[in-house]
Amino acid sequence: MNKERLSFDEKIVWILTVCLIVCFTVLETYTWGRYLFFVLTVFIYFFNVYEKRKILFPVEQFQKYGLIFDGYVFLSCLWAWDKTATFEKGITIFQIVILFSFVYMYYAQKKDTRMLISAIKWAGIVVAIYTIFYFGIDGIITASTSYYRIDNTFSNANNIGMICAISIFIEIFCIIYEKVSWNSIFIVPCLLALTATQSRKALIFVVVGTIALIIMKSREEKNVKKTILTLIGLIVVVILGIKLLSTLEIFSGVNDRMAGLFGMFGSNSNVVDHSTRLREQMSALGIAWWLKYPLTGIGIGCPYLLNSQFLGEKAYLHNNYVELLCGGGVFGTVLYYVRYIYLIYNLIKYRKADFRIFIISFVWIILALAMDYGMVTYYEKTQWFYMMVYFLNIRYLRKKMEKYNEM
Known part of the structure; x- marks a missing residue:
């Protein structure tokens, strides 16, 4: 998302922005987190005042x-x-x-928002890595493969899942529209943390978002035939992908929750889980x-x-x-x-x-x-x-x- 080098001041603000977004999730249950929220935003504002020499x-x-x-x-x-x-x-x-x-x-x-979108992506990566360290690999695997997801200790599980999903979404956008880079590997910890949250919304966000980005990429090229073929290919890939993921033990927890969600639209009401009914x-x-x-x-x-x-x-x-x-x-x-x-x-x-x-x-x-x-x-x-x-x-x-x- 950032092809141009950032200045020293921009790097500092970028780091402050990443910390700010991370604290929304990591410090959600801590009352003193609001003070850090205030301090970080004020620091970012001071950099603007320093550059423009005006208080606006x-x-x-x-x-x-x-x-x-x-x-x-x-x-x-x-x-x-x-x-x-x-x-x-x-x-x-x-x-x-x-x-x-x-x-x-x-x-x-700034001339565009790429620096800001990059900060959001990296904030999701930091949250994912923090989540893995907080619960431990064994805890993450247990939460991913059982009915019970990670506890809402430092943040709501859905909030963790969503910020990881958005980070994956942005990186997939970078892969589709730019290229695969070394930081694409961080999709793995984000996906691992997401599965531990068993967040259905986060999983839907990633799957539907990826499909939408690929379709939009085909439309950008203004090739109708390619768009249709891409759409058909996507349907096949998604069906096969879901079938494959459903066989992996690490996705068994979120698979059960998705089954409970889709049961609401089917004839078998017994499949609908308590959360969906509530x-x-x-x-x-x-x-x-x-x-x-x-x-x-x-x-x-x-x-x-x-x-x-x-x-x-x-x-x-x-x-x-x-x-x-x-x-x-x-x-x-x-x-x-x-x-x-x-x-x-x-x-x-x-x-x-x-x-x-x-x-x-x-x-x-x-x-x-x-x-x-x-x-x-x-x-x-x-x-x-x-x-x-x-x-x-x-x-x-x-x-x-x-x-x-x-x-």
Whole structure:
């Protein structure tokens, strides 16, 4: 992702960015992690001030969409069932938007986002290696081959799986569109950590993302015959690949969980696991109460009260769409997801400026929207960080297109 050499200052900021992304996951359960989060973002901002000799704060689309949604979160305190929970979500989102704006400002001065995307990839690699060392090889293998995945000790297993999946996704993009390099070997620890988490979402992200990248690569070459042959070849490879992986013991844990997920769509309901059934019940519960308060919901961050009362689970609804509909109603959901319309529209509009950045951004955003069906992300730091990257990509593509038009 980085063909040009970085300056000394850029290397320092790159390392700080990797550490920042790593701390989202590795320090998730530590209260002091928030202070490190603050320090790292401020350090990155100081490098920008040092370069530009100005103290500035960006007010661009990323900030506008974020603060408008956050304003609605605070507004929902007026009718929220648990005003404290709603207010805390508002404070969390406000802090995230402000601190990520410090990072945004630094990378907005760069000519593209390759340095930032590289940092995300390496952060996933660091998390994967840390996970392997934390649980040990025996622990990782046991978690990969049994029904029980790794514990949520330093972070939620799904969060670990997702950052490893995104790292694999970025490296596969590099292999397809650039070349195989020595750091491609780090796909192995990422895949190993992913299997130990038994995260179905992470596995789907990698498989579907890889297929999408290959198809987009064929379309880039504008060869219809090759695209069709590639698609047919992909179907064959995926079927054979899944068949092969299902026979490997190290994938037996995630295979069982995938079988439980797909059992929901089949005729044999006995195959559906407890986790999938519970999530179905949570979604149904959330939709039922959203229909009672369709416009405003019961307050952002409050749906956990429904789970606690009716299902005995003091947890969110495990579905970002249902969580927002139930908590924020139609207004809150629209205010959150309207940014994706802006992003997709502008990606397509400026796609010719840099087709490869368009491809990785477009596929990534579509996958993120799909993943929201199985996880709550509207207040997650990692999701807001990726959102910042999407907006920076639009900024880069627009500026590059403007330069083309001036020539």
